[in-house]
Structure formats: structure tokens, C-alpha cells
Amino acid sequence: MKATTGPDFSLETALAARAGGLVCGVDEAGRGPWAGPVSAGAVILDPADIPAGLNDSKALSERKRDALEPEIKARALAWGVGFASVEEIETLNIIGATGLAMRRAVEALADRMGAVPTAALVDGNYAFPLPCPVETAVKGDSRSLSIAAASILAKTARDRLMVELDGQYPGYGFARHKGYAAPAHIEALERLGPSPAHRPSWAPIRALIARRQALQSTS
Numbered sequence: 442m443k444a445t446t447g448p449d450f451s452l453e454t455a456l457a458a459r460a461g462g463l464v465c466g467v468d469e470a471g472r473g474p475w476a477g478p479v480s481a482g483a484v485i486l487d488p489a490d491i492p493a494g495l496n497d498s499k500a501l502s503e504r505k506r507d508a509l510e511p512e513i514k515a516r517a518l519a520w521g522v523g524f525a526s527v528e529e530i531e532t533l534n535i536i537g538a539t540g541l542a543m544r545r546a547v548e549a550l551a552d553r554m555g556a557v558p559t560a561a562l563v564d565g566n567y568a569f570p571l572p573c574p575v576e577t578a579v580k581g582d583s584r585s586l587s588i589a590a591a592s593i594l595a596k597t598a599r600d601r602l603m604v605e606l607d608g609q610y611p612g613y614g615f616a617r618h619k620g621y622a623a624p625a626h627i628e629a630l631e632r633l634g635p636s637p638a639h640r641p642s643w644a645p646i647r648a649l650i651a652r653r654q655a656l657q658s659t660s
Contacts, residue, residue, distance in 0.1 A: 447496050450488055452562055452585045456576050462559025463518065465550055466587025467571070469539050469564070470498065470595035474620030475630075475646055476613070476639045477603050478524045479535065481542035482594030483550040485518040485558060486587050492516055495589040497582035498596040510597045513590045519558075520590075521549025522598045531642055540569035546595075547571050564588045610636040 457464045463485050471479045492512040494505065501509070514520055523545025525538035533541060543563070551557045551572065560574045564581035581588040600619055607616035613629045613636060620626070620638070622645070630639075630649055639646050 448582070448584050448586045448589045450486070450491070450586050452578055452581070453486070453488075453587050456560050456562055460560035460574065463554075464560050464562055464587065465519070465547060465558040465573075466581070466585055466589070466591045467543050467546065467561050467563045468498075468582050468588050468592035468595055469542060470592065470599045471620070472535055472539055474640075475622060475626065475643050476527075476615065476620035476636070477599065477606060478526050479530060479539050479542050480525075480595045480599040480602070481523050481539065481546040482591035482596075482598070483521045483523075483543070483546040483558075483561070484513060484587050484590040484594060485520070485550065485554070486590060487516060487518050490516045491586055492590075495586050495593070497589055498592040500583070501593070503600070506593050506597050509590075509593050513594060517590065519550045519554035520594060521546045521551070521553065522594050523547075523549060524598075524602070527638060527640055530640055536567070540571075543569050544571055546591075547573065562588060564592065606638045610638055613638075 453464045465483045465485045467483045469481045498506055523542045525542040530538040557572045561571050562585055563575050563577050566577050566579050568575045568577055582592040603619045604616045612633050614625045618626050635646050
């Protein structure tokens with residue numbers, strides 16, 4: 442059985458050879474939470490200067506992600522981060538909003554390098570429409586160093602924004618659980634009701650809104 446060694450640069454090398462130019466890795470963070478935006482990162486790594494320790498952001502501690510973020514930004518050939526808001530998630534649905542965040546990340550990367558990358562290597566199996574040709578990679582964040590780097594930038598950027606939202610909407614614990622379905626989040630929702638940072642079309646939030654409206658109509 443082949444040992445698991447973590448992500449490498451082989452997917453990028455193969456795609457760059459076919460596409461004839463620079464390849465960016467693209468990944469998202471925050472598709473599943475009940476609150477907050479969805480984010481995306483896009484990174485073109487320098488194959489001669491790749492930070493050690495890159496991996497799927499979910500496999501890394503918060504401390505390790507925070508340490509790698511400035512290294513990625515300093516040593517990559519180009520990088521970008523994009524967001525899609527709660528309102529855009531509600532309008533476009535989460536798939537459309539994820540694609541929008543990815544497109545914004547690639548556009549931000551292109552602004553930094555002065556040109557659109559030749560191709561994008563995107564985590565998953567859905568070819569989001571981006572400013573350049575797309576190739577997908579299932580479990581790409583654990584196979585591709587560029588996608589792993591993008592996943593770290595997406596995650597750290599979103600986590601910081603959720604800390605800011607915790608200050609705007611105290612009591613929900615956004616700084617701790619980042620909008621995911623933690624017990625403390627559920628308790629706070631029952632006590633406070635949803636905030637403007639919550640995604641009203643998400644089934645648990647929609648059900649809570651309906652319950653509160655029903656109680657108000659009978660009071």
C-alpha cells in the first residue's frame with residue numbers, strides 16, 4: 442500500500458505543461474456554516490520556494506494555519522482572496538456564491554500579477570466558471586500544494602472576518618465556532634434569534650425564524 446505523504450506539486454506541473462503557463466490553486470472555506478460569508482483563496486506557488494508544512498487547512502491547527510499564511514503570501518508568485526456575502530449566498534445559492542468568491546480570488550490574484558493565470562486547479566469535482574480554464578481535483582487540498590495553500594488563505598481570511606462579526610453581533614460565539622453548528626451556537630440562536638450575519642435560507646435558521654414568527658403571531 443502506498444504511504445500517504447501529503448500534497449505535492451505534480452498536479453500543477455502536469456496542468457502547466459498542458460496549458461502552457463502559470464497555474465493557480467483555488468479552494469473555498471465556509472460553505473457549510475449557518476452564518477457568515479463564503480471565502481476563497483487562489484495561489485500561484487513558486488516551485489523553487491514552497492513553504493514547508495502546506496496541507497489541507499482542515500488538517501492543520503489554527504496556530505499552524507496562522508503561521509503559514511504570511512509565508513504563503515510572502516513566497517508565492519501571486520495570491521488572492523475573495524468573499525461572497527450572506528446576501529449573495531441567499532441570492533445565488535451556496536454553489537453560485539462559492540463560484541463568485543473563487544472568481545473574486547482569481548481576479549485579485551490577477552491584479553497582483555498583472556495577468557490572468559493560464560489555468561486554475563480547483564478543489565472538488567465542480568468546474569466553477571472562472572476567468573481562466575479550470576481543471577478540478579477531488580480531494581485536491583490534500584493532493585495539490587497550490588490548492589492546500591489556497592485553502593489556508595481562504596480559511597484564515599474567513600476566520601478573521603468571523604472574529605469581526607463576533608464584535609458586531611455579540612453573544613453568538615462567532616469567534617469560537619466561526620458560524621458552524623456548535624452547541625453554544627444553537628443555544629445562542631434559541632436565546633437571541635438569528636442575526637443579520639446568519640443565512641436565513643439554511644434549514645435550521647429558517648426553522649427558527651418560522652418558530653419565532655409563530656410564537657409572535659399567537660402572543
